Amino acid sequence: MRQICHFKAIFVTDKIARTMSLPERDIIKSKMRTPAVSINFSKLGDEQLVSYFHKPIYTEDAFRELLRRYQAKVYAYVCNMLVSRDDADDVTQMVFIKIWQNLASFKGESKLSTWIYRISSNETISFLRKKKPEIDFDDALVYMAEQLQQEDAISAREIEVKLQKALCYLPFKQKLVFVLRYFEDLPFEEIAELTQTSVGALKSSYHHAVKKIEIYLGVL
Amino acid sequence: MNIEFSKIKSPFQPSQEHLSDMAMRIQRKVGIEALELFEKTELKEPLIPRNPIQLSVEFGNSYVSEKPEHTYIESGDSQGSLLSDTPSPRLKVQPALDTEVPYTQTVFNNEPILGVQAQEISIHTEPIANEEVPVSRVSESEIIGKSVEEPSRSNSQNSDPIVQEPNKDERAANRFRDMEIERKRAEAAARYAALLDESRADYVAVSAPVPEIKKESLPWATILGLAASVSAIATAWWVWSMIQTPMSIEQIAENSRGSAKNPASIQAELQTNPIALETLPIEYQVVNDLISEDAPKEQGVVLPHFKTMDEQSKVSMVVLENNGLLVMDLEDDLFLESEL
Numbered sequence: 001m002r003q004i005c006h007f008k009a010i011f012v013t014d015k016i017a018r019t020m021s022l023p024e025r026d027i028i029k030s031k032m033r034t035p036a037v038s039i040n041f042s043k044l045g046d047e048q049l050v051s052y053f054h055k056p057i058y059t060e061d062a063f064r065e066l067l068r069r070y071q072a073k074v075y076a077y078v079c080n081m082l083v084s085r086d087d088a089d090d091v092t093q094m095v096f097i098k099i100w101q102n103l104a105s106f107k108g109e110s111k112l113s114t115w116i117y118r119i120s121s122n123e124t125i126s127f128l129r130k131k132k133p134e135i136d137f138d139d140a141l142v143y144m145a146e147q148l149q150q151e152d153a154i155s156a157r158e159i160e161v162k163l164q165k166a167l168c169y170l171p172f173k174q175k176l177v178f179v180l181r182y183f184e185d186l187p188f189e190e191i192a193e194l195t196q197t198s199v200g201a202l203k204s205s206y207h208h209a210v211k212k213i214e215i216y217l218g219v220l
Numbered sequence: 221m222n223i224e225f226s227k228i229k230s231p232f233q234p235s236q237e238h239l240s241d242m243a244m245r246i247q248r249k250v251g252i253e254a255l256e257l258f259e260k261t262e263l264k265e266p267l268i269p270r271n272p273i274q275l276s277v278e279f280g281n282s283y284v285s286e287k288p289e290h291t292y293i294e295s296g297d298s299q300g301s302l303l304s305d306t307p308s309p310r311l312k313v314q315p316a317l318d319t320e321v322p323y324t325q326t327v328f329n330n331e332p333i334l335g336v337q338a339q340e341i342s343i344h345t346e347p348i349a350n351e352e353v354p355v356s357r358v359s360e361s362e363i364i365g366k367s368v369e370e371p372s373r374s375n376s377q378n379s380d381p382i383v384q385e386p387n388k389d390e391r392a393a394n395r396f397r398d399m400e401i402e403r404k405r406a407e408a409a410a411r412y413a414a415l416l417d418e419s420r421a422d423y424v425a426v427s428a429p430v431p432e433i434k435k436e437s438l439p440w441a442t443i444l445g446l447a448a449s450v451s452a453i454a455t456a457w458w459v460w461s462m463i464q465t466p467m468s469i470e471q472i473a474e475n476s477r478g479s480a481k482n483p484a485s486i487q488a489e490l491q492t493n494p495i496a497l498e499t500l501p502i503e504y505q506v507v508n509d510l511i512s513e514d515a516p517k518e519q520g521v522v523l524p525h526f527k528t529m530d531e532q533s534k535v536s537m538v539v540l541e542n543n544g545l546l547v548m549d550l551e552d553d554l555f556l557e558s559e560l
Contacts, residue, residue, distance in 0.1 A: 060252045067243055068257045072234055075242070079232035088232070093246055100250040160231040163223070182223075183230050204547040213223060 041065035046112040053103045063100055070113070071096070073184065074120050080179045081124045083144045083164065095123045110193055117186065118194045121176060137172040144168040159217075166216035170209055177202055178209040 041049060041061055052062040074095055079088040098119055106115060128135055135141070145168035148161070167175050180186045180194070181202075188206075192199045234242075240258040247254040467475075526534065526548065540546035 063250070063252070064247070064255060064257060067246060071239055071243055071246075071257075075234050075239070076230055076232055079234075080230050085232070089242065092242065093249060096246045097249055157231075159228055163228045164231060182227075198541065198548055200541040200546070200548045210224060217223070 042068075047108065050106065050108045050112055053106060059103065063103060066099065066112075066116075067096060070116050073113075074116060077117065077120055077179065077184055078124055080164075080167070080183055081176065082127070083148050083168070087127065091120075091123050091127050094127070095120050098123065111190065113186075114190050114194050117180065117184070117190075121194065140169045140171055140175075142168060162217055163213065166213045169216055170212060174205050174209040174212075177205045178213070181206050 039052070039058065039061070041052070042065060044052075044065070049062055049065060052058040055062075071092070075088055075092045078091045078095070079085060082088050082091065095116070099116065102119075106112075110118075125137070128141075145165050148164055148168065167178065170178065177191060177195070180191050181188070186194075188199045188202050191202055195202070236258050240256065243257045244254045526537065529537065537546060537548070541548055
């Protein structure tokens with residue numbers, strides 16, 4: 001109902017605006033765009049921020065705040081999964097485009113971060129599927145280890161690169177659980193919600209991953 | 221190596237510039253006004269530590285005498301034109317020996333010196349040592365009531381009458397004013413030099429009083445008091461323990477009997493069987509296999525799938541898992557793409 005009223009108001013104002021000169025129209029339009037009350041989105045929590053997704057006047061600002069908060073996290077997560085920075089750039093963009101498209105449909109039933117990581121995981125998987133249609137996510141994607149050596153942008157400590165290399169020898173599912181838990185510090189409950197699996201299974205998977213990585217690090 | 225104990229960072233950390241550029245691209249792609257979301261790091265000049273600037277300057281500071289030294293007092297060109305036969309319109313001033321203060325004395329030589337050949341007038345500028353009297357000394361002399369000897373008196377007597385000597389009070393006042401001006405000028409020069417060049421600031425004398433660092437330490441009385449109280453407590457405890465009546469043998473036996481609980485059950489606990497490999501949790505067996513690949517792999521281990529179990533077993537499995545007695549493995553259709 002509120003939205004209808006809002007559209008009606010825009011329609012009426014547009015009608016009036018047609019009779020005005022161009023500069024006057026611009027002024028009116030800019031006034032329409034700017035909300036009556038300015039909100040400091042940076043001080044809002046995630047739950048409060050979600051409530052502004054459904055208010056058309058504030059949607060853009062709320063999305064910008066979401067972008068500011070989660071861009072670095074999403075980028076780092078996708079980078080860890082795909083190893084390549086260029087691919088991570090593309091996937092991160094796709095993630096946020098998808099978030100923007102589905103902003104209104106997000107009801108806040110799960111946490112905002114869970115929802116974003118879920119979209120990021122799905123986008124990463126679909127990107128890999130598009131790149132290599134015959135890919136099997138139960139196996140390790142070893143070609144990423146070679147890709148890691150070619151990645152010029154990595155100027156990190158030796159142990160960090162070693163860990164990334166060890167991650168490439170993990171089955172993709174284990175790698176995903178490990179990255180979410182180890183690098184992103186997500187609790188098992190949130191990862192379970194994200195991956196639609198049980199906490200016990202995740203713990204087991206993470207435990208296996210850690211043990212394997214420790215062995216790899218000893219060998220590498 | 222325990223990676224959980226010492227956490228290793230990810231090498232993929234985006235820079236602010238990269239994030240900013242990407243944010244702009246995303247905003248443009250979704251069709252909203254592209255605004256700067258991240259503060260770009262600006263290159264800032266490194267902070268130069270400033271030495272304290274002097275508040276007072278001694279006479280003879282090098283910054284004061286930066287301007288070219290005037291050893292001549294300009295007498296004006298008109299003078300020269302009027303007196304065509306005069307050798308030089310400039311009056312030479314002897315440089316000061318004892319002090320570096322550029323002391324100038326006003327000479328009213330615009331007055332017509334008709335018939336008198338202008339000559340070089342040498343003015344002694346040893347004011348502080350001989351001629352000039354410091355303000356403190358003036359006031360001292362006034363208090364004492366004695367007149368201060370002025371060696372320049374003989375000079376003034378001998379010098380040309382065109383050089384008008386100001387009287388004592390005027391001279392003292394002028395000198396004081398000159399000192400003030402010089403001091404202020406030197407202060408400003410020093411401050412400016414310190415701001416411009418850090419290396420030059422090192423040469424600036426530090427005259428600002430630096431507060432002494434007060435070392436806060438416990439006074440001896442407090443330390444002694446503490447030591448005394450500790451020793452008093454120790455002594456009291458020792459005395460208390462000494463005056464206690466010794467326990468009888470029966471009491472000791474009773475106490476020891478009371479502290480020993482169920483000796484039979486302890487014996488029963490000691491009779492334990494050695495742990496068989498089969499009783500180890502599956503996860504450790506897997507790890508063991510990974511570590512020693514030569515070890516024979518477990519045969520006949522069947523991992524039942526959760527979906528194939530009957531309802532009662534499923535419930536019991538969940539109960540066991542919730543209590544930490546069972547760990548379920550990953551499901552196969554874990555990461556199917558979810559619908560948004």
